[in-house]
Amino acid sequence: MLATHSTSQRRRLQAVLEHASGDKRFKILEAHMKKFQFRHDALIEILHKAQELFGYLEDDLLLFISCKLKLPASRVYGVATFYHFFTLKPQGAHTCVVCMGTACYVKGANKVLAAIQEDLKVKPGETTADGQLSLLTARCIGACGIAPAVVYDGTVTPRQTAESALEQVRKWVTP
Amino acid sequence: MGDAMILSDLTQIKARELAARKKVVLRVCLAAGCMSSESKGVKERLEQAVAEAGLQEEVEVRGVGCMKLCCEGPLVQADPENALYIKVTAQNAPSIVAALKGGKAEVARTDPDAPFFKRQLGIVLANSGIVDPERIESYIALDGYQALHEVLHEMTPKEVVDAMVASGLRGRGGAGFPTGLKWGTVAKSPGAKKYVICNADEGDPGAFMDRSVLESDPHAVLEGMAIAAYAVGADQGFIYVRAEYPLAIARLQNAIKQAKQLGLLGSGVFESPFNFNIDIRIGAGAFVCGEETALMASVEGKRGTPRPRPPFPAESGLFGCPTLINNVETFANVPAIYRNGAEWFAGIGTEKSKGTKVFALAGKIKNTGLIEVPMGTPLRVIVEEMGGGAPDGGRIKAVQTGGPSGGCIPAQHLDTPVDYESLGKLGSIMGSGGMIVMDESTKMVDVARFFMEFCMDESCGKCIPCRAGTVQMHNLLEKILQRKATVRDLLKLEELCDMVKHTSLCGLGQTAPNPTLSTLRFFRNEYEELLQPDKFGPPGNGGPRESARTP
Amino acid sequence: MAAKTLTIDGKPISAEEGATILQASEEAGAKIPTLCHLDGVYDVGACRLCLVEVTGVPKLLPACTTTVAEGMDVKTDSERLRRYRRMILELLFAERNHVCAVCVSNGHCELQTLAYNHGMDHVRYDYLFPKWGVDNTHPLFGMDHNRCILCTRCVRVCWHIEGAGTKNVSGRGAQARIITDLNIPWGESDSCTRCGKCVQACPTGALSHKGSTVGEMERDRGKLEFIVLAREKKQWVTAD
Ligand SMILES: Cc1cc2nc3c(=O)[nH]c(=O)nc-3n(C[C@H](O)[C@H](O)[C@H](O)COP(=O)(O)O)c2cc1C
Ligand code: SF4
Numbered sequence A: 001m002l003a004t005h006s007t008s009q010r011r012r013l014q015a016v017l018e019h020a021s022g023d024k025r026f027k028i029l030e031a032h033m034k035k036f037q038f039r040h041d042a043l044i045e046i047l048h049k050a051q052e053l054f055g056y057l058e059d060d061l062l063l064f065i066s067c068k069l070k071l072p073a074s075r076v077y078g079v080a081t082f083y084h085f086f087t088l089k090p091q092g093a094h095t096c097v098v099c100m101g102t103a104c105y106v107k108g109a110n111k112v113l114a115a116i117q118e119d120l121k122v123k124p125g126e127t128t129a130d131g132q133l134s135l136l137t138a139r140c141i142g143a144c145g146i147a148p149a150v151v152y153d154g155t156v157t158p159r160q161t162a163e164s165a166l167e168q169v170r171k172w173v174t175p
Numbered sequence B: 001m002g003d004a005m006i007l008s009d010l011t012q013i014k015a016r017e018l019a020a021r022k023k024v025v026l027r028v029c030l031a032a033g034c035m036s037s038e039s040k041g042v043k044e045r046l047e048q049a050v051a052e053a054g055l056q057e058e059v060e061v062r063g064v065g066c067m068k069l070c071c072e073g074p075l076v077q078a079d080p081e082n083a084l085y086i087k088v089t090a091q092n093a094p095s096i097v098a099a100l101k102g103g104k105a106e107v108a109r110t111d112p113d114a115p116f117f118k119r120q121l122g123i124v125l126a127n128s129g130i131v132d133p134e135r136i137e138s139y140i141a142l143d144g145y146q147a148l149h150e151v152l153h154e155m156t157p158k159e160v161v162d163a164m165v166a167s168g169l170r171g172r173g174g175a176g177f178p179t180g181l182k183w184g185t186v187a188k189s190p191g192a193k194k195y196v197i198c199n200a201d202e203g204d205p206g207a208f209m210d211r212s213v214l215e216s217d218p219h220a221v222l223e224g225m226a227i228a229a230y231a232v233g234a235d236q237g238f239i240y241v242r243a244e245y246p247l248a249i250a251r252l253q254n255a256i257k258q259a260k261q262l263g264l265l266g267s268g269v270f271e272s273p274f275n276f277n278i279d280i281r282i283g284a285g286a287f288v289c290g291e292e293t294a295l296m297a298s299v300e301g302k303r304g305t306p307r308p309r310p311p312f313p314a315e316s317g318l319f320g321c322p323t324l325i326n327n328v329e330t331f332a333n334v335p336a337i338y339r340n341g342a343e344w345f346a347g348i349g350t351e352k353s354k355g356t357k358v359f360a361l362a363g364k365i366k367n368t369g370l371i372e373v374p375m376g377t378p379l380r381v382i383v384e385e386m387g388g389g390a391p392d393g394g395r396i397k398a399v400q401t402g403g404p405s406g407g408c409i410p411a412q413h414l415d416t417p418v419d420y421e422s423l424g425k426l427g428s429i430m431g432s433g434g435m436i437v438m439d440e441s442t443k444m445v446d447v448a449r450f451f452m453e454f455c456m457d458e459s460c461g462k463c464i465p466c467r468a469g470t471v472q473m474h475n476l477l478e479k480i481l482q483r484k485a486t487v488r489d490l491l492k493l494e495e496l497c498d499m500v501k502h503t504s505l506c507g508l509g510q511t512a513p514n515p516t517l518s519t520l521r522f523f524r525n526e527y528e529e530l531l532q533p534d535k536f537g538p539p540g541n542g543g544p545r546e547s548a549r550t551p
Numbered sequence C: 001m002a003a004k005t006l007t008i009d010g011k012p013i014s015a016e017e018g019a020t021i022l023q024a025s026e027e028a029g030a031k032i033p034t035l036c037h038l039d040g041v042y043d044v045g046a047c048r049l050c051l052v053e054v055t056g057v058p059k060l061l062p063a064c065t066t067t068v069a070e071g072m073d074v075k076t077d078s079e080r081l082r083r084y085r086r087m088i089l090e091l092l093f094a095e096r097n098h099v100c101a102v103c104v105s106n107g108h109c110e111l112q113t114l115a116y117n118h119g120m121d122h123v124r125y126d127y128l129f130p131k132w133g134v135d136n137t138h139p140l141f142g143m144d145h146n147r148c149i150l151c152t153r154c155v156r157v158c159w160h161i162e163g164a165g166t167k168n169v170s171g172r173g174a175q176a177r178i179i180t181d182l183n184i185p186w187g188e189s190d191s192c193t194r195c196g197k198c199v200q201a202c203p204t205g206a207l208s209h210k211g212s213t214v215g216e217m218e219r220d221r222g223k224l225e226f227i228v229l230a231r232e233k234k235q236w237v238t239a240d
């Protein structure tokens, strides 16, 4: 890089690296990269780990990854935004994933989703104002035999209705 | 890593397993469907009950994979009596143990000889629900890894390929490409480094066959991959699993670890010069990554966008090396083919579609779950006899196969045999095996819109026809549903379907119009009922020039 | 290298082994429309305008990525191809906001030229009118996302020729968008060397030199070819 081009970006990276030295999670993340010998093809694996550690992929975190893997920042950002699984915004304390796959859809998953949307005033992909719940949708979680399925905080729950779903999510949000 | 394994070690493990077998085996389904109904608690409670009754010496409680009738889960099966208990709870589980001593179990049972089970033929799912997916010894006891041994010691790679050709197996990932032909091409491609990839992305919504195979019998997939690697000359494998399948990922990781410990993966497998390692790569929620070139881009850590073929992966694939890519179910067929012979396999199914196919039966049907039937079985047998028809006295209207790339087969065609060609003739495809039953309450235009929305959301955005075309087609379908469209819009929709189908870069765009086209073919009246009269009269007589803004 | 003989639009020609149909067609004097293709950078086969018919092949093939084969019989023009090409162009015009009358590239735009050549005088699909922004933070160049057709020519020259890796695509499907570094304003980018290759590469008015007004943005494609030759073949060809 040309010395004359040193700007705010540079300073930002410096700040990130400084901050990283005091945060254990960055150490774990770096160890994970080392396991893959900092190979470029491990980018997605690294992003998975980063999201697991930090909950979401903040810009500074992506900058850290691009620096350590020696990849252009645009590539890291391009990959992180291509895949639905990665989120660049903080998530709520709880998550509710409504499966909108075919089997769940024909069995009324859209009614379950609409009820939650209506009741909590959130759209899929958003988090409630109190930060308690993120409402998400999935394209089949492979539990079609028990459709419609909803995943509450990682637990797959079978045969949901608007009522059962509301009962569950209302426990989490401040009324 | 353990010492090199030899055949006698394998037979010893098998003998030990069989000798340790207890008089009664209680199998509890620990696949994702039943797990979500707390089957883990059921298993713990059963173990406790066995201990309390002092039956540890006689009764084994074993966690197994999918027992197929997912809608009735959690399922528990008792051997040798062959009783199948349904909807078991932690509360009533102890009565199953009590029943072993002559009491009566207070748990509902279902008939294991019902057509849902009797009509099935297990090759891919032969071990599912029987083997303990977390213990490699359990797989070895069922003759696991013997085919790999035989292949490595008694066949040349060319003979392995030839046998695959003779078996007639076709890819189970959707397109039905002859597997032997693909193996042969990769084997012949020059290159010091070659890869084998197992496509476990299973993105088709409403399909969970691959998930069940991975959760229920992961070693069959590993063994199949190893045999393929030997045939094509690869030493590194990857399994690309979607992140939505955490249990499958965990079971695979465990299975790979065990196989390495026993020297069934790694270097010098069975004291032969064959080396093979398998790594897992986890997807991140992109349907298009099931497409083989996009999948490879994703394994390379890039944006999962497809690229034009040729070059085909068999010539230039992962990291530019010759690469064999097959579906989970395709690999799961492999060990059985070498254990029983290619002729045995070729004897099952129809003229052009050999073997069996696993379907995930779901939607408006009584028995939802997994079925494996010989190719050529009529749809009617599947949905009416095995599936038990629509629940609550409803009537079946259509069967959707092939997911977002497939079509809806109307009830009047239920006598169609399921094989690649017959389904293709009806404008649908075999697909990976999702089979969604729809009843009279399902609106077909809405189904078409549902799939178009799916394709629109999942389009990678690289090529224009798919990226912009799916948006316009979705808008048109939405307009029709809102009763705002005229016959002009319908014609526009059909024209776009034709264009996107023939000009898109990858299979996603090329097949995105299929659900719309097939519902238009069989349920056109449902579209027409929603149309509004065109105030400009019928098209063709110089109507309006919509949005006549010159560029 | 071995030569292959084939016919393009009925004309028998010979082409080097490994040449694409697009390259061979120049020799035959056939003009195949392209948008994502740019001489000197690798092809991605994304715009699908260059699709041609090949006798005996059921699928349409992209001329820019399909290599010639012995005895191939190629048709670069037909009623069906023209219809598809026109529809693709219409889809592009409906997708973002291409208001040529006020565009810096008016009169020098590849998209506009193609539309004229294909008699595309109106768009039958609903305009989507998305609200994409304009990035004017760079001291030399401007980026108007409303006019971007996502051909990725800028991304490819930035990676492949300049090697800076400043530009890339974020998101997917209709939400895809060209980004700079970590999706930051172009003017704040460290990696951008201000070489201007992306601006030279852009087929539309999406990328432009600062200060160009309507119709002023002409491109000097010769510059790109000069650099490509220099980088790849170590030949510095200044005069044509
Ligand atoms: C959009 C799209 C999605 C696909 N998804 C899958 C998938 O989830 N699983 C799969 O095995 N094959 C999928 N395929 C097919 C693969 O590209 C490839 O043909 C297959 O993995 C080859 O394996 P086989 O020969 O064993 O069928 C998909 C294809 C397309 C175009
Ligand atoms: S058809 Fe769709 S998914 Fe496939 S390359 Fe084109 S835009 Fe991407």
Ligand code: SF4
Pocket (backbone or CB within 6 Å): C147, C148, C149, C150, C151, C152, C153, C154, C155, C178, C198, C201, C202, C203, C204, C206, C207
């Ligand atoms: S900015 Fe220009 S060159 Fe870059 S993708 Fe958009 S239209 Fe193509």
Ligand code: FES
Pocket (backbone or CB within 6 Å): A099, A100, A101, A102, A103, A104, A105, A139, A140, A141, A142, A143, A144, A145, A147, A148, A149, B205, B206, B207
């Ligand atoms: S459609 Fe919801 S789990 Fe498959």
Ligand code: FES
Pocket (backbone or CB within 6 Å): C033, C034, C035, C036, C037, C044, C045, C046, C047, C048, C049, C050, C051, C062, C063, C064, C065
């Ligand atoms: S020029 Fe060939 S696809 Fe765009």
